Amino acid sequence: MSYNYLFKYIIIGDTGVGKSCLLLQFTDSRFRNDHDLTIGVEFGAKIVQIENKTIHLQIWDTAGQESFRSITRGYYRGAAAALLTFDITRKDTFLSLGKWLEETKNNGNPNMVIILVANKVDLDSQRVVTREEAERFARDNKLLYIETSAKTAFNVSETFIRTGKEVLQKILNGEIDTSTNNAGIKVGGETQKTTLSGATTCCSR
Structure with a gap:
């Protein structure tokens, strides 16, 4: 299947905030309660339609542990967007x-689109980070903001689509040079069959 653009995403944040579950819910419409930790980096992919364009999303789910930070840093350079994720029930992750x-x-890269993802809103009764303070952080740092639940799928697809819209808009506005190697974007081409290399086995809400 041909595509108009390929966008590379990374999902970042502390251990246990639900990064792997966001990926699994988006790519496979599934949720797992297993509490295995991501080892290094995991991968998922999905074809979506954004503004009448066919977009192939390649998504890298990075480990939150400090011990893997040197491995995951290399994935920032080739990413068009980052999902900066925290758990609304754990203040430390915020x-x-x-x-x-x-x-x-x-x-x-300087034109990377960053969206702040407040995950686990299905646990609103246990919430310790208010929407107002999260929105303030996003506003102060010029980030997109969204609240999600990887468990119920609330706003999960919207997170990836909204981020893609912002990347696409930057391309159309000429803010992103798609010809550079570190833009995290490829124009045209053929999609390849991809598998979730371990993403289906690692989840923390």
Whole structure:
């Protein structure tokens, strides 16, 4: 199947915020309660329609542990977008966002689209990070913002699609040069068969 563009995404954030589950829910419409940790980097892919364009999304789910940080840093450079994810029931995952954002800006390309993803809204009764403070962080750092539940699939597809719309708009506006190697974007070509290399076995809500 041909595509208009290929976009590379990375999903980042602390361990246990649900990065693998967001990927699995998006690519496979499934949720797992298993609490295995991502080892290094996992991969998923999906073809979507955005603004009448066929977009092939390649998504890299990175490990949140510090011990794997040297491995995952290399994936920032070739990404068009990053899903900066935290768990609304764990304040520590919100407080570490500044560290993740700094790492993204230090290692990613300057035109990378970053969306702040507040995950686990199905656990709203246990919420410790308010929507207002999360929106303030996003606004102060010029990030997109969305609230999701990988468990119920609430806003999961919208997260990936909305991010893709922003990337596409930057291409059309001339803000992104698709010919550069580190843009995380490929124009045209043929899609390849892809598999979820381990993404179906690793999940933390």
